[in-house]
Amino acid sequence: MNAKFLLTLTLSAALAACTTLGPNYQAPAANAPAAYRAPAATAGAELQRDWWLMFGDAQLNALQAQALQASPTLAAAAARVQRARAVFGATRADELPRVDVGANAGGLRTSGRATTTPVLQGHPVVFDGETFGLSASIGWELDLWGRVKRQAESAQAQLDASTLDAAAARVALTADVAAAYWQWRALADEAAALQRLRDSRAQAFRVAQTRFDAGASTTQDLERVRAELAAADADVADLPRRQALVMNQLAALTGQPASELKLQATGTLPLPPAIRAGLPSELLQRRPDLAQSLAQLHAATAQVGIAEAAFYPSIRLTGSFGYSSEDLGSLLSAPARLYNVGPSLSLPLFEGGRNKANLAASKAAVEESLAAFRGRMLQALREVDDALAELQGRAATMDAQNRTLASSSQALAVAKSRYDKGAVSYLDVTEAERTPLATERALAQLRGAQWAATAQLVKALGGGWAPATGG
Template sequence: MNAKFVLTLLTSAVLAACTTVGPNYEAPAAHAPAAYRAASPAGAELQRDWWLMFDDAQLNALEGQALQASPTLAAAAARIERARAVFGATRADERPRLDVGASVTDLRTSAKSVTTPVLGGQPIIFDGTQTGIQASLGWEIDLWGRVKRQAEAAQAQLDASTLDAAAARVALTADVAAAYWQWRALADEANALQRLRDSRAKAFQVAQTRFDAGASTTQDLERVRAELAAADADLADLPRREALVLNQLAALTGQPAAGLKLQAAPLATPPQIRAGLPSELLQRRPDLAQSLAQLHAATAQVGIAEAAFYPSIRLTGSFGYQSKELGDLISAPARLYNVGPSISLPIFDGGRNQANLAGAKTQVDESLAAFRGRMLQALREVDDALAELQGRAAVVTAQNRTLASAGEALKVARSRYDQGAVSYLDVTEAERTPLATERALAQLRGAQWAATAQLVKALGGGWTPAGPGG
């Protein structure tokens, strides 16, 4: 019996390796353009912990806090573990299952049952204790590769969960940097706006003196008063804007906003980051790799659905001992066993299998379209960030020219005031353009840094396929 059983197992294993129905997964072409629409500047290459390139201790601390305390990353990690458990359970279906059990049963049969044996007109009654020990083995012979496709789909889903966590890490770290840089830009704007407001206050004092002396009109006085009020309004709105940014930063780093203690420092021009080629994007963004993993899983599901049309063969067997006396349990006369295959062939299912197959194929089409859409979106995000950086840089250059010219005009106004040729009101008027330009430059630098964070996210934040776990 044992030799036959082993031979049956070996034969079944050979048969199970013969056929795997359904399409094999092939990665689709990315169809990336040769270059981005905006010229890709030369610059630093992103690394996994890309924020270190900025050499900012406060940013490094915020990123570390976010990676440690983010609920988003914790949820992503839990999804990985769940997918790993599903994969492990699926792989178990590829192997035989062996169960061992023991039983002790008090047994008495009925003397009145129609199944009670009769000998000499008297019913035979079984009454006593029965002890048994038995091992059972079950294994589905995977002739059509259904179980293999299930494991393939589970592996692809595990890959997708891992890549989802990597994408969440990229998004989180980029969002933390964007919020931090926005807060610093607001601090720069507050300084410029305070200087502008002080200048408007001096202008109003001069205008009020001139008006009281009858040297200017009510219209001149009210115009300066309106400009001072506008500066006061903008300055009063800054705490609200700063609070919103700090609240966002606190949520991203998993701590109360009151616990954030940041020191403001002026923002310089952000360093350039190498964007590379569009064809490299698939190897740089974990969300694109995740989309391909989901397509892989959907493709494997087609094979699972096709296998449902074919016979299912299961090999079962058991071996054990059963005896009414415990002392005679492990003995040849108490031995029992059975072995044999069972086959199930779908004949009529009301169209269920055909509907499942059609649904699986539709899921492949949907996953393929989702990948192509995500690829187009990724290309657009890089192009948008590059265009934003280039456009803002051009405006900064123009504003610096404006600041230089306005600074020269202010020097002339102060010189003429020192010579008694003009009033101090003319000096304050000359201060209007350079101070307003300084505020505009602070806002532009904030926009440049925001675009830098956008580019980091669009390029995948230094992720590489060799280490998608994030």
């Protein structure tokens, strides 16, 4: 290690520190509209990371805790993060020198008849004995063009993308669990309304049969009531199938067999609270999948610099130091010492177009990632608009159904009053029950649809995710 080598090392390191090929990453414009197409609530609940806690439902809280602990989807996402972190660590290792040590021992005899055998005074010189060695070597690639720096930058961006993918999986999982749970609650409400409707149809059929037997009604009247009872029986019989499918979905989401999932109906499902949607421009700060898309764009941009660096020479500083002796006792003596230091240079002259193709591919990957981000942004805007439109439409339909229920309930009260006075038969009362009971079932379905739209909105808004602000 002489002064010339140290000077070369110093100058090369200084050059490596100031040269980085390839474009620097810049986040693209989101091009978000000023407002959503569907009317959005300007006031309402703000989503937090564990957003489901705001509803105060113990069963939902337990399901979410089970899902976060046992979901195979989240476990796979966590494993991808660990793999990306390991790749990043391996990439960072290229920034540091590599040091190896070794030792050897063995017997040695050279040939006396080889063409390379030395000859002294007409006689071949043969070496025969033992040899021992101890050595250390060091190698370091000077990052003249920023290739190693861009590799670390790309690996860091891929690690960020994996972490954000795990966050997006958490948002999707918790929203899906809540949607399935609320659907189960809505089915329980619908089952109660449907049973009341079926009981009313059964009573109507008994009255119609009595009237028919007494000759007071026609076969057509009897069969019409019979058909309505059969339709109600079919709906009641189909309900367990629908409930089982939802329970199976919940079991899969929470990572447990369906036979082990037990839920209890806890009263009529109320109307969901309003959730503040915010502005479209806020989606970049609210949705981890959009941030993940930008991280993938960042990684692809760094790959361009790596591809460009392949066109330029690479310099590697290498050195070795050690001892070699035929006698183990004198292995560490000064005469047994040996070393070798110096730089090595590699310059690509002919690659058959490989480097040009790799550069073109990396640039195309940047364009692909940019288009993917823009497409994901449009999809995010659509998902929020869809959820808001669903909530608005369901609310309008529910308002109309509530008016229907009020009017039909009033008509039922009139029919019962007239029956009490002997003005109409009980069949008229059961006929008047048809509309309010059917409306109650429709309202149960509408409440379930509103909660499903709420879960959709939570998912579209990023489920309370926020970018990390710490170092």
